[in-house]
Amino acid sequence: MRIDESTGIRVLHLTTEGAPISTPDDATDLIGDAWAHHAELVAVPVERLDPEFFDLSTGIAGEITQKLVNYRLRLAIVGDIATRVDASTALHDYVWESNRGTQVWFVADEAALEEKLARRR
Template identity: 45%
Template sequence: MSEILEAGGTKVFVLDDDGPRLAATQDFLDVIGSLWGEAVGVMFLAIPTARLTPEFFDLRTGVAGDALQKFVNYQVQVAVVGDVSEHVAASGALADFVRESNTG
């Protein structure tokens, strides 16, 4: 079950580890819809790595780019939470993307 937490005065919508995997653009749009329906006013989202498919971490597929662009369009800040080290070790492009994303 997803939940809303407060961290440093900011409300964060945290997706449950056990929910359906997010694989397609519509899946990410559905999450944004949940923010607007269940978590009105919460514009920060935490997505566990367990909810993401391997294609998300393969930047050549465009899944991450499409998804993250939707979050930008809807002004939702997003964090991927969990161990991404295996994916980062396998892709220099992903390592660069993660490093740049973590700088703010």
């Protein structure tokens, strides 16, 4: 994990290595890590998410994202999910709607996250 301060926003970046994030308890751990480092946004690589996160019928995505938002943390999912988005209308709509807001974003890479942060502080 590393901490960056980008455009005045402190970001906790998780590494691709590590246990998968798949439960609300995992979200609680993220919240603790973010608070310990005074981060406002948690950037999670796609590789760290349980594949069921992207099957919206499981409810995992909603539980994890809602928990972070309830604790006033932003969440960025970083990585290529184009194949998954193309295969699911529900996921496509969720990603599109999330990216319109300020709390949960899906971005292709860290450069895209930097750009989004610069526009949406």
